[in-house]
Amino acid sequence: MNIHEYQAREILQAHGIPVPPGEVVETAADAEAAARKFGSTVVVKAQVHAGGRGKAGGVKLAKDPAEARQVAERILGMEIKGLRVNKVLVAPAEDIASECYAGIVVDRASKRPVFMVSREGGVDIEEVAARSPEAIRKLAVDPRYGLLPYQAYWLAASLYDGIQQQRQCAKILQQLYSAFISSGASLAEINPLITTPAGEVKAIDAKFNIDDNELFRRPEIEALRDTSAEPEAETHAREAGLTFIKLDGNIGAVVNGAGLAMATMDLIKLYGGEPANFLDIGGSSNPDKVVNALRITSSDPNVRVILFNIFGGITRCDDVANGIVEARRRIDIGVPIVIRLTGTNEEKALEILHEAGFSATTSMDEVVQEAVAVANG
Amino acid sequence: MAVFINEDTRLLVQGITGRDGSFHTIQMMEYGTRVVGGVTPGRGGQRFEGPGGRSVPIFDTMEQAVRETGANATVIYVPPAFAADAIMEAADAGVPFIVAITEGIPVLDMTRVYPFVMERGARLLGPNCPGLMAPGQCKVGIMPGQIAKPGPVGVVSRSGTLTYEVVFQLTSAGIGQSTCIGIGGDPIIGTNFIDCLAAFEEDEDTQAIVLIGEIGGTDEQEAAAYIREKVSKPVVGFIAGQTAPPGRRMGHAGAIISGSEGTAAEKIETFERNGVRVMRRPSDVVGLIREVL
Numbered sequence: 001m002n003i004h005e006y007q008a009r010e011i012l013q014a015h016g017i018p019v020p021p022g023e024v025v026e027t028a029a030d031a032e033a034a035a036r037k038f039g040s041t042v043v044v045k046a047q048v049h050a051g052g053r054g055k056a057g058g059v060k061l062a063k064d065p066a067e068a069r070q071v072a073e074r075i076l077g078m079e080i081k082g083l084r085v086n087k088v089l090v091a092p093a094e095d096i097a098s099e100c101y102a103g104i105v106v107d108r109a110s111k112r113p114v115f116m117v118s119r120e121g122g123v124d125i126e127e128v129a130a131r132s133p134e135a136i137r138k139l140a141v142d143p144r145y146g147l148l149p150y151q152a153y154w155l156a157a158s159l160y161d162g163i164q165q166q167r168q169c170a171k172i173l174q175q176l177y178s179a180f181i182s183s184g185a186s187l188a189e190i191n192p193l194i195t196t197p198a199g200e201v202k203a204i205d206a207k208f209n210i211d212d213n214e215l216f217r218r219p220e221i222e223a224l225r226d227t228s229a230e231p232e233a234e235t236h237a238r239e240a241g242l243t244f245i246k247l248d249g250n251i252g253a254v255v256n257g258a259g260l261a262m263a264t265m266d267l268i269k270l271y272g273g274e275p276a277n278f279l280d281i282g283g284s285s286n287p288d289k290v291v292n293a294l295r296i297t298s299s300d301p302n303v304r305v306i307l308f309n310i311f312g313g314i315t316r317c318d319d320v321a322n323g324i325v326e327a328r329r330r331i332d333i334g335v336p337i338v339i340r341l342t343g344t345n346e347e348k349a350l351e352i353l354h355e356a357g358f359s360a361t362t363s364m365d366e367v368v369q370e371a372v373a374v375a376n377g
Numbered sequence: 378m379a380v381f382i383n384e385d386t387r388l389l390v391q392g393i394t395g396r397d398g399s400f401h402t403i404q405m406m407e408y409g410t411r412v413v414g415g416v417t418p419g420r421g422g423q424r425f426e427g428p429g430g431r432s433v434p435i436f437d438t439m440e441q442a443v444r445e446t447g448a449n450a451t452v453i454y455v456p457p458a459f460a461a462d463a464i465m466e467a468a469d470a471g472v473p474f475i476v477a478i479t480e481g482i483p484v485l486d487m488t489r490v491y492p493f494v495m496e497r498g499a500r501l502l503g504p505n506c507p508g509l510m511a512p513g514q515c516k517v518g519i520m521p522g523q524i525a526k527p528g529p530v531g532v533v534s535r536s537g538t539l540t541y542e543v544v545f546q547l548t549s550a551g552i553g554q555s556t557c558i559g560i561g562g563d564p565i566i567g568t569n570f571i572d573c574l575a576a577f578e579e580d581e582d583t584q585a586i587v588l589i590g591e592i593g594g595t596d597e598q599e600a601a602a603y604i605r606e607k608v609s610k611p612v613v614g615f616i617a618g619q620t621a622p623p624g625r626r627m628g629h630a631g632a633i634i635s636g637s638e639g640t641a642a643e644k645i646e647t648f649e650r651n652g653v654r655v656m657r658r659p660s661d662v663v664g665l666i667r668e669v670l
Contacts (some may be wrong), residue, residue, distance in 0.1 A: 259591055267659075269619070
């Protein structure tokens with residue numbers, strides 16, 4: 001799950017990390033009022049789950065409250081990478097003497113949380129990693145002991161030359177580690193971590209990605225979810241227990257299992273078609289899930305055909321067949337459905353489908369070719 | 378022989394009385410797996426009724442279950458909130474082979490589980506995996522037994538249903554499998570491609586290997602380098618997610634492309650450069666395996 005910058009800043013503050021003040025607003029008038037309160041040049045930042053906000057024009061400086069209003073008017077309602085901006089963060093512009101990067105990510109290779117710090121802050125860390133990997137210091141943390149004080153100091157010493165900054169930074173890194181663990185994050189970064197001309201170390205911008213698997217035990221983090229910041233169909237899918245990603249093509253695909261779903265998208269392309277989505281109905285085969293999957297795929301106006309590719313293991317084919325029949329009774333699907341079903345309870349499923357006037361195949365290649373022919377016909 | 382499991386595998390089921398655990402215990406017993414008992418705290422002393430009037434004992438703890446049954450493997454179906462503890466309990470009880478089916482274990486839990494299991498010398502398969510089967514001998518997990526048949530091909534995969542697809546293609550063409558292994562789609566897993574490649578290389582019954590990968594991470598690239606150095610048997614590969622948009626998570630936590638590492642194009646290129654024949658579609662597996670056998 002993604003959370004907004006302002007929410008990430010609140011998590012940092014709750015763990016004692018110095019973060020300058022800021023206010024989140026949803027109207028230009030409130031942006032003006034916030035700027036007046038701060039009484040200085042402010043920065044107005046789009047709160048949206050997408051990178052590259054600056055380049056897209058979603059981050060602007062404003063010298064006075066009137067300009068803050070104008071800038072907020074432009075940013076609110078704009079789309080960044082297809083996502084509408086509903087909120088902006090208004091914060092006093094800081095005097096910056098230096099900008100660093102500090103982040104933690106769960107690393108697949110070392111199977112541990114890994115710290116990454118760099119003096120090259122304010123830019124995308126992946127760019128730095130590609131361009132000058134030696135500019136990043138890394139440290140794998142043993143999660144049974146946490147970030148030890150000497151390790152925090154070793155990282156801090158690579159960012160700052162003065163002992164005052166090194167100490168402030170080491171403390172911030174330990175606080176960042178505890179914020180990372182207690183929020184169930186898979187990534188937590190402060191970028192930039194700045195120093196002011198007076199020598200204070202502060203976090204200006206923060207980004208957290210939360211491991212979805214943590215949410216069942218962290219209701220306070222789940223409460224940060226902003227459904228207005230994600231595509232509507234993806235919200236519906238999540239609430240229905242489906243994994244759905246909208247794409248640009250015209251073949252709606254309903255598949256069980258992520259790997260098979262990706263392979264189905266690939267095969268659609270290989271045969272000259274374009275998938276309209278990635279949709280994984282998961283391991284269980286509750287007929288309601290199938291109805292919801294059909295509701296979501298058929299509501300995309302680009303979709304000209306819906307393709308089912310089901311390999312029954314835990315998923316029972318007859319449950320899927322019942323779902324398809326039930327969906328046709330309850331909703332207006334409006335486009336043809338082509339079906340491939342094989343595996344657990346395949347015979348029963350074929351019987352149910354044939355009785356309802358559907359045809360089905362057991363071959364993945366065949367069904368994809370059929371879907372492409374319908375979509376391109 | 379097969380890899381990791383065989384006719385002598387003596388299996389415990391953690392979460393044997395749960396919905397998934399009980400269903401799949403019956404499936405495994407019907408397949409011929411030697412299930413020797415199960416664990417559900419609070420149900421110790423009862424028996425689990427399997428197919429054909431057979432029943433197995435239920436224990437409160439793994440320590441007791443291992444002591445009384447002499448089990449040498451365990452499979453875990455307990456819910457995500459308790460799964461990390463169940464894996465560690467199994468490792469502490471001295472079980473050498475632990476298969477974790479559970480989907481949805483927090484990755485930070487796994488950062489603590491992994492070193493714990495390693496220190497006790499156990500092998501962990503998964504979590505979030507379909508398990509494995511040695512056709513005709515033993516199956517552990519949730520794979521549908523009827524799609525496989527005994528034969529010379531070792532199959533290893535990060536995905537569940539895509540593995541079934543490939544195994545089904547092979548079986549339909551009359552080509553059997555030595556062992557089919559699903560290693561799981563999570564960021565932190567106990568057994569990786571290289572562990573399975575090494576085991577297949579050693580295994581006398583395996584003559585060719587199918588490796589099914591997907592976008593995200595660098596496991597497939599590392600596997601390719603290992604194949605070049607250490608694997609003498611022919612390997613056929615597949616990468617799912619060639620058309621996935623960058624930066625979006627595709628169901629599996631592992632299946633996300635970020636930065637320059639982990640795209641399908643990069644993985645396919647690395648496979649080809651290291652002598653792995655790459656299938657463009659799952660059904661290509663039959664032709665490619667016939668060529669190398």
